[in-house]
Amino acid sequence: MITIKEIAGIAGVSTTTVSNVIHGKTKEVSPATVERIQRVLEKYHYTPNISARNLASNKSGIIGVIMKRYRDMENNRFVDPFVSELLGGIESSAKEKGYYVMVYTACDIQELKKLIMSWNMDGMVMVGFVRDEIYSIQEVCRRPMAIIDVYNTLRMENCINIGLEDGEGMYRVVQYIISCGHKKIGFLSDNDTNLDHERYLGYERAMRESGIFVKPEDFIHIVPAEKNQVANLEEIYKRSFEFTALACVSDYYAALILNELQDRGRKVPEDVSITGFDDNYMSQIVRPALTTVRQDAEKRGQAAVEYLCAMIEEPEKRQYRSRIFPAELVIRDSVRKIENITRYDPQEV
Amino acid sequence: MITIKEIAGIAGVSTTTVSNVIHGKTKEVSPATVERIQRVLEKYHYTPNISARNLASNKSGIIGVIMKRYRDMENNRFVDPFVSELLGGIESSAKEKGYYVMVYTACDIQELKKLIMSWNMDGMVMVGFVRDEIYSIQEVCRRPMAIIDVYNTLRMENCINIGLEDGEGMYRVVQYIISCGHKKIGFLSDNDTNLDHERYLGYERAMRESGIFVKPEDFIHIVPAEKNQVANLEEIYKRSFEFTALACVSDYYAALILNELQDRGRKVPEDVSITGFDDNYMSQIVRPALTTVRQDAEKRGQAAVEYLCAMIEEPEKRQYRSRIFPAELVIRDSVRKIENITRYDPQEV
DNA sequence: ATGAAAGCGCTAACAT
DNA sequence: ATGTTAGCGCTTTCAT
Numbered sequence: 001m002i003t004i005k006e007i008a009g010i011a012g013v014s015t016t017t018v019s020n021v022i023h024g025k026t027k028e029v030s031p032a033t034v035e036r037i038q039r040v041l042e043k044y045h046y047t048p049n050i051s052a053r054n055l056a057s058n059k060s061g062i063i064g065v066i067m068k069r070y071r072d073m074e075n076n077r078f079v080d081p082f083v084s085e086l087l088g089g090i091e092s093s094a095k096e097k098g099y100y101v102m103v104y105t106a107c108d109i110q111e112l113k114k115l116i117m118s119w120n121m122d123g124m125v126m127v128g129f130v131r132d133e134i135y136s137i138q139e140v141c142r143r144p145m146a147i148i149d150v151y152n153t154l155r156m157e158n159c160i161n162i163g164l165e166d167g168e169g170m171y172r173v174v175q176y177i178i179s180c181g182h183k184k185i186g187f188l189s190d191n192d193t194n195l196d197h198e199r200y201l202g203y204e205r206a207m208r209e210s211g212i213f214v215k216p217e218d219f220i221h222i223v224p225a226e227k228n229q230v231a232n233l234e235e236i237y238k239r240s241f242e243f244t245a246l247a248c249v250s251d252y253y254a255a256l257i258l259n260e261l262q263d264r265g266r267k268v269p270e271d272v273s274i275t276g277f278d279d280n281y282m283s284q285i286v287r288p289a290l291t292t293v294r295q296d297a298e299k300r301g302q303a304a305v306e307y308l309c310a311m312i313e314e315p316e317k318r319q320y321r322s323r324i325f326p327a328e329l330v331i332r333d334s335v336r337k338i339e340n341i342t343r344y345d346p347q348e349v
Numbered sequence: 350m351i352t353i354k355e356i357a358g359i360a361g362v363s364t365t366t367v368s369n370v371i372h373g374k375t376k377e378v379s380p381a382t383v384e385r386i387q388r389v390l391e392k393y394h395y396t397p398n399i400s401a402r403n404l405a406s407n408k409s410g411i412i413g414v415i416m417k418r419y420r421d422m423e424n425n426r427f428v429d430p431f432v433s434e435l436l437g438g439i440e441s442s443a444k445e446k447g448y449y450v451m452v453y454t455a456c457d458i459q460e461l462k463k464l465i466m467s468w469n470m471d472g473m474v475m476v477g478f479v480r481d482e483i484y485s486i487q488e489v490c491r492r493p494m495a496i497i498d499v500y501n502t503l504r505m506e507n508c509i510n511i512g513l514e515d516g517e518g519m520y521r522v523v524q525y526i527i528s529c530g531h532k533k534i535g536f537l538s539d540n541d542t543n544l545d546h547e548r549y550l551g552y553e554r555a556m557r558e559s560g561i562f563v564k565p566e567d568f569i570h571i572v573p574a575e576k577n578q579v580a581n582l583e584e585i586y587k588r589s590f591e592f593t594a595l596a597c598v599s600d601y602y603a604a605l606i607l608n609e610l611q612d613r614g615r616k617v618p619e620d621v622s623i624t625g626f627d628d629n630y631m632s633q634i635v636r637p638a639l640t641t642v643r644q645d646a647e648k649r650g651q652a653a654v655e656y657l658c659a660m661i662e663e664p665e666k667r668q669y670r671s672r673i674f675p676a677e678l679v680i681r682d683s684v685r686k687i688e689n690i691t692r693y694d695p696q697e698v
Numbered sequence: 699a700t701g702a703a704a705g706c707g708c709t710a711a712c713a714t
Numbered sequence: 715a716t717g718t719t720a721g722c723g724c725t726t727t728c729a730t
Contacts, residue, residue, distance in 0.1 A: 052723035076437030088425030401707035
């Protein structure tokens with residue numbers, strides 16, 4: 001690979017001048033020289049050495065996509081459709097802005113800090129971390145971060161919060177379920193923290209505002225197991241008889257439960273209605289197609305990178321900001337309209 | 350960030366010695382010194398500057414995951430479940446081996462060459478390219494490459510071909526369909542090149558060996574459109590009446606067609622049988638669950654990185670190799686057994 | 699308009 | 715066992 005120095009030698013100029021024309025700083029270079037250097041650059045297929053450039057300029061051009069990984073569950077984070085869509089958005093946007101993307105799954109925060117510092121990453125998008133982890137990283141690595149689905153954020157410098165209307169979204173779909181005449185509505189999730197908790201709150205609010213009393217048992221705890229299985233399937237099947245509708249925290253669980261219940265003979269939505277959240281491919285591939293809440297993960301990824309670049313290039317824009325993306329109701333076929341049926345068959349109620 | 354030089358100053362030794370203990374080359378360093386330097390390193394949270402290291406050592410530790418992108422179809426390559434699984438395998442394996450992964454979608458081969466050279470990538474895994482593109486890249490960038498799903502490979506130096514039993518896999522599933530009593534079996538794909546062509550060949554061979562004559566019309570061309578739609582759905586629906594079974598080139602199309610046909614009133618597998626290929630989540634989420642051909646994309650990703658690392662670290666292992674992964678039949682519920690039914694109702698035939 | 703030169707932080711060949 | 719030193723290729727300040 002030819003170097004700037006060699007190019008300079010061939011063109012009969014200094015490395016400074018070559019460097020300048022490479023970077024388009026041609027205000028102070030004579031057109032003739034520019035032309036000549038361009039030609040040599042072309043002819044010898046000059047390719048910059050990014051390591052050298054980064055070392056000298058103290059930048060890296062790298063945007064790290066850092067995903068939290070739980071050491072024990074050796075699962076592949078990339079197969080989560082949310083992550084896929086997000087990553088696609090990040091990559092396309094980064095490319096457009098001239099940045100490079102490095103992906104990394106981190107189990108250990110200390111190790112992660114070293115990674116960020118070692119590569120001198122210009123910015124990171126953080127997926128799956130909680131507030132205190134973000135805080136701890138930012139303490140050492142004071143660089144722009146886009147944080148995805150982090151709650152109770154302190155207003156940290158260098159951070160752009162790329163959020164979602166989690167509560168609102170769940171509120172909307174539950175409100176819709178209620179409007180269809182349901183009263184016995186369960187909320188199904190595998191935990192009650194962060195994003196899941198926000199969504200629960202939305203469910204709870206919709207219920208409350210409709211005057212429906214929510215009992216603790218209405219939170220149905222689903223226990224995930226290996227390979228898209230659920231550990232407490234039997235229990236969930238039985239409990240499904242207590243409700244006319246199940247609002248699931250994700251399309252993933254909605255699809256799983258929808259199939260399992262139907263395989264065991266329950267009809268959806270005739271016997272139980274089921275809703276999802278995210279509107280990824282699952283919601284459309286399943287039958288009946290899922291009524292769900294739509295979020296555009298790809299767009300969130302793109303936005304993350306755009307804000308990141310702004311912070312990187314204009315340090316005065318590094319104060320904390322929060323951008324909450326919309327989560328809108330998508331009505332398909334998985335919720336039964338009890339009211340309608342009632343009209344034709346008053347006995348039913 | 351503290352540098353080696355500063356560490357050396359504090360510990361009262363030379364940078365060489367510090368560098369040596371950092372890299373564990375402690376054979377020629379006295380235990381006391383090692384100990385002392387370790388302590389200083391710890392105390393000051395020494396973090397290497399990877400740019401500097403790469404520049405000096407002429408390595409990068411980067412494995413590039415390069416995906417072909419077609420400029421016009423602005424689609425997100427990451428949502429393809431094959432890519433997701435593969436990427437997960439690559440990332441976990443790379444991390445384990447101490448490499449970093451940079452992802453990149455390339456439309457332009459020239460630009461890609463520059464990227465590889467600029468970052469001085471140690472190795473690449475290439476997804477979605479054809480032979481001549483690989484060849485052209487390798488001409489300039491003589492570094493280890495793992496090529497995924499490339500056909501008619503020349504026996505290129507520096508290449509490990511990570512293949513799949515495409516033909517065999519399709520052969521097996523079609524053979525199975527035939528064993529269930531089907532004779533009118535269509536093959537469905539959106540093109541007839543590379544991997545799709547190999548699979549077609551497998552279909553064709555299974556048919557031929559069973560004495561079934563394959564007509565050109567038995568290749569059903571599906572035309573993809575925006576957003577998981579298909580442009581010629583009407584046509585496919587109509588043509589589905591000509592067959593008792595459709596062997597699809599992917600789970601993706603199988604799931605799509607299975608749903609569309611059922612939505613229009615055809616029963617699967619009672620009216621038409623449908624099979625997929627890949628055995629990704631789609632095959633299990635759909636009803637009836639798809640009989641398909643299983644490949645382990647994650648494992649292929651891991652293997653790609655392992656071979657890559659071997660080639661990087663032991664240049665004598667750089668001769669061309671090919672590793673073909675198995676593709677095995679997975680029987681689920683989407684193929685009707687005509688024979689069985691025949692037993693009970695001889696009229697049927 | 700152009701060039702000289704001092705680093706950036708690290709590695710590694712060579713001395714001692 | 716430990717140190718000296720010359721780069722790696724590029725950016726950038728400061729001269730001219």
